[in-house]
Amino acid sequence: xxxxxxxxxxxxxxRTRNAEYPVSICMxxxxxxxxxxxxxxxxxxxxxxxxxxxxxxxxxYRHRPSIVLAASHIEMHAALWIWPHILLAxxxxxxxxxxxxxxxxxxxxxxxxxxxxxxxxxxxxxxIAVAHKRISHPVVVPKFVRMVEVPIGPEKITxxxxxVKKIRKSWNVPRGKKVFxxxxxxxxxxxxxxxxxxxxxxxxAFLVVIGTAPSHKDRPIKYYQMLADDLGLxxxxxxxDMFVHDEKRLSYFKAADFLLLTHAGTFHSQTSSLTTAxxxxxxxxxxxxxxxxxxxxxxYGLGVFVEPDxxxxxxxxxxxxxxSELAEPNWExxxxxxxxxxxxxxxxxASIDFINNRPTPQRQFEELEDEALPLPTMxxxxxxxxxxxxxxxxxxxxxxxxxxxxxxxxxxxxxxxIKTEKKRGRxxxxxxxxxxxxxxxxxxxxxxxxxxxxxxxxxIGAEVKPEAPKVTKAPAIITPEVPVxxxxxxxGSVAVSAxxxxxxxxxxxxxxxxxxxxxxxxxSPVEVSQLREVNxxxxxxxxxxxxxxxxxx
Numbered sequence: 001x002x003x004x005x006x007x008x009x010x011x012x013x014x015r016t017r018n019a020e021y022p023v024s025i026c027m028x029x030x031x032x033x034x035x036x037x038x039x040x041x042x043x044x045x046x047x048x049x050x051x052x053x054x055x056x057x058x059x060x061y062r063h064r065p066s067i068v069l070a071a072s073h074i075e076m077h078a079a080l081w082i083w084p085h086i087l088l089a090x091x092x093x094x095x096x097x098x099x100x101x102x103x104x105x106x107x108x109x110x111x112x113x114x115x116x117x118x119x120x121x122x123x124x125x126x127x128i129a130v131a132h133k134r135i136s137h138p139v140v141v142p143k144f145v146r147m148v149e150v151p152i153g154p155e156k157i158t159x160x161x162x163x164v165k166k167i168r169k170s171w172n173v174p175r176g177k178k179v180f181x182x183x184x185x186x187x188x189x190x191x192x193x194x195x196x197x198x199x200x201x202x203x204x205a206f207l208v209v210i211g212t213a214p215s216h217k218d219r220p221i222k223y224y225q226m227l228a229d230d231l232g233l234x235x236x237x238x239x240x241d242m243f244v245h246d247e248k249r250l251s252y253f254k255a256a257d258f259l260l261l262t263h264a265g266t267f268h269s270q271t272s273s274l275t276t277a278x279x280x281x282x283x284x285x286x287x288x289x290x291x292x293x294x295x296x297x298x299x300y301g302l303g304v305f306v307e308p309d310x311x312x313x314x315x316x317x318x319x320x321x322x323x324s325e326l327a328e329p330n331w332e333x334x335x336x337x338x339x340x341x342x343x344x345x346x347x348x349x350a351s352i353d354f355i356n357n358r359p360t361p362q363r364q365f366e367e368l369e370d371e372a373l374p375l376p377t378m379x380x381x382x383x384x385x386x387x388x389x390x391x392x393x394x395x396x397x398x399x400x401x402x403x404x405x406x407x408x409x410x411x412x413x414x415x416x417x418i419k420t421e422k423k424r425g426r427x428x429x430x431x432x433x434x435x436x437x438x439x440x441x442x443x444x445x446x447x448x449x450x451x452x453x454x455x456x457x458x459x460i461g462a463e464v465k466p467e468a469p470k471v472t473k474a475p476a477i478i479t480p481e482v483p484v485x486x487x488x489x490x491x492g493s494v495a496v497s498a499x500x501x502x503x504x505x506x507x508x509x510x511x512x513x514x515x516x517x518x519x520x521x522x523x524s525p526v527e528v529s530q531l532r533e534v535n536x537x538x539x540x541x542x543x544x545x546x547x548x549x550x551x552x553x
Contacts, residue, residue, distance in 0.1 A: 006022050009026075011025055020156075054081060054084060057081075060088055067095045068095070073129075076118065079118045096125045096126040097128035099129075127146060128148060131150075133270075146360045152272055152338055153340030154275055154335065159251065160251070162255075167252060181209075181252070181255075181256035182195065183211065183253070183273055184210075193219075197311040199231075200233070207236065208238045209237070254282070258285055259274075261274065262287045263293075263308065268291045270292045298373075319379045323384060327374070
């Protein structure tokens with residue numbers, strides 16, 4: 001517009017930006033806001049801020065500009081550095097203007113009297129305040145300062161297109177999920193923790209957070225990652241501190257389905273991400289206090305605006321964007337309103353009015369308040385969730401119930417159990433059977449246990465007569481399993497009767513078959529070591545005997 005511009009800044013301002021104007025680096029960097037702890041670091045930061053303001057005043061004195069536009073309004077220790085700027089505005093008629101963002105800022109260090117003094121003197125050299133909307137709070141603007149309402153224009157950058165599918169793949173977005181993206185610096189007043197909690201009521205949502213924490217007072221990325229892990233949402237949250245160039249920012253906005261601008265109730269400003277979202281044609285989910293961002297979203301229908309500082313409200317906003325049919329936003333009308341030409345024209349007009357001592361008119365949306373789109377109907381996210389009876393969950397009562405036991409197998413009744421005591425030595429000789437003892441009434445004679453030692457000699461039994469009385473049928477009683485013993489097998493005794501011999505043979509074969517299935521009990525390590533020592537002694541004795549015999553020969 002024919003106005004010569006000189007940019008006064010620090011070296012860090014040009015790291016991610018391409019300045020279109022002549023630049024003069026007059027500020028230094030060193031003490032960072034991320035340094036915390038000792039009083040020496042805080043003192044170094046305060047000294048650096050005061051020194052930069054004095055250097056800035058010297059550059060203004062050298063170039064003698066007509067208008068000085070400060071990037072932001074600073075109150076910290078203003079009672080120490082504001083005096084050179086007051087003298088420049090008083091004697092050289094330099095017009096000072098500043099941007100008012102109405103965003104949460106750090107508290108002024110020092111006592112209350114020092115904070116009041118610095119806040120009162122910080123506005124002394126300024127005559128114009130540029131804001132996106134006139135707000136009476138939280139910053140009290142003096143009456144001698146003219147308020148100018150200006151919009152945020154679009155980005156003057158040629159975008160470099162990126163593959164949207166590759167970007168979503170790098171985020172690990174599952175199929176069927178809608179992406180809500182929060183872009184920019186990660187600050188506490190953006191309420192990202194509430195957005196993570198809102199995912200519990202919206203199973204179809206996926207959250208992407210890209211940015212870094214600029215100050216030690218803001219929660220780090222690790223905090224939000226741990227919060228997602230504790231809630232079981234780590235697979236639906238992607239958080240990264242990657243740096244995205246300005247040329248690629250539009251592609252990242254297009255890779256998302258919706259944009260998150262969920263600021264706290266203390267936020268009363270506007271963000272440039274809203275303009276980028278309009279360029280990408282993506283609706284937004286926003287929250288804040290009284291702010292121009294809320295007016296623009298509701299006026300042009302750019303998305304859903306919810307109550308600030310509430311996870312339930314954020315969840316309802318997500319459900320409204322996911323499951324309701326909203327009217328098409330007025331993208332073109334917003335782009336016509338939000339231009340840099342309008343911003344610069346109103347700033348120059350306010351400067352001319354100040355020089356000519358004329359009032360500056362108040363403007364907001366160019367008198368289009370009556371043509372705003374209707375607000376969307378909010379949906380309760382909890383009402384869309386399935387009832388608890390349909391959800392697959394393990395109840396604690398069911399988990400405590402014991403599992404049903406298998407049916408027990410039929411075993412020998414306790415009345416028919418025959419226990420045999422283990423005896424050492426050779427078994428006694430079998431006595432000769434008499435005809436009266438051949439009757440088998442209610443039990444079957446079990447097979448004798450196998451014992452160690454030599455086999456006993458078989459005794460000659462009595463002859464079995466064919467006219468023996470009939471054996472009554474006994475109930476089916478199963479003999480217990482006989483334990484397997486080592487040693488030689490004893491010689492079988494002569495059976496008493498023919499049927500008894502058959503039953504006895506069958507039982508012996510059955511016990512032998514079962515005995516093969518049993519596993520041999522393992523010996524303890526102590527017994528194994530003792531056996532090894534005994535075997536070792538026996539071997540050594542044998543060797544010594546062989547050596548002695550060979551020496552004699």
